[in-house]
Structure formats: structure tokens, C-alpha cells
Amino acid sequence: MADFITGMRISSSGMAAQRMRLNTISSNLANINTTQTPEGGPYRRKDVVFESMPDAKSFGEIFSSGDPKGQMQRVQVVDVISDTKAPLMKYQPNHPDANPEGFVAYPNINMMEEMTNMIQASRAYEANVTAMQASKDMALSALEIGR
Numbered sequence: 347m348a349d350f351i352t353g354m355r356i357s358s359s360g361m362a363a364q365r366m367r368l369n370t371i372s373s374n375l376a377n378i379n380t381t382q383t384p385e386g387g388p389y390r391r392k393d394v395v396f397e398s399m400p401d402a403k404s405f406g407e408i409f410s411s412g413d414p415k416g417q418m419q420r421v422q423v424v425d426v427i428s429d430t431k432a433p434l435m436k437y438q439p440n441h442p443d444a445n446p447e448g449f450v451a452y453p454n455i456n457m458m459e460e461m462t463n464m465i466q467a468s469r470a471y472e473a474n475v476t477a478m479q480a481s482k483d484m485a486l487s488a489l490e491i492g493r
Contacts (some may be wrong), residue, residue: 351417353481359420360474366423367467369393371460378455383444389453391429396421429454 370392380389398419431454439448 350481354478356418357474357478357481359422361471361478363394363396363421363423364467364474366426368464368471370426371464371467374453374455375410375464376455377428378453378457381441381450381452388433388451389416389455391431391453391455392426393425393429394423395425397424404424408433462468 374391377389383389399422400419433451434454435449436452437448438444438450441450446452
């Protein structure tokens, strides 16, 4: 059975993961017109990879938990990957980053897709805040019963 602290840890892991996702989306939007990076070439869109992990504080808890399917899961960011799509080529012969044919490589970032992802991440963050608030309210109600 999950206790108050477990619920808070699970919600906070979701909030941390969505915060990282929002930061990554913000970076994508901020670099939508970046044609040169220190690595060379246009900025590459980034995306966050999540993984569910058993919610346990230590190896001993994981080892003694028995059935992992019955255990609560928390979310964790495991990687930030770069998009492998080809850049968008736009004909701009006067641009300083134009190739010999006059084309400039721009990041392959769709603003509408990024905004949709931002709304989704924001709502997931809000859902975790609501779950954390509900856990807190239940704990406070349990303390009131004890009075």
C-alpha cells in the first residue's frame, strides 16, 4: 500500500520530468531560426525520453518488494535525444550561411507541434500538482481525525 510520502515522491518525479520537457521545448522554440551551432550546421530539435522506475528509496526496498507489477512507479528522464530529420532548406542566396547553391539549412522544427507539446507538458505538470495537493489534503484530513 502506498503511503503519503510515496504519493508525494511519485507526483514530484512527474513534475520534474515535465519541467525538463518544458525546458527542452523552450530551447527548441528559442532556436527555431538558428542556422549555425558550435557543433556545426543548424540546431537539431531535442526531445526528452521518459522511463518508469519502481518507486523505492534503496536497493533493499527494491529487493524486498517481491512482485514488481504491484509496485508503484515513478517517472524519470533517461535521455535527451536530438532529432535526426534533415534540415529545412530555404533559398536565401544573400544569407551569410547560404551554401554555394544559395540554400540555407534551418532546423526542422514545427512551431505548432512544439506548442502542442508545450500545452500537453503543462497540463501533465498541473495534473501532478493536483495529485500532490490531493495527497496533502488527505494527510491533513487524517490528522484532523486524530484530534
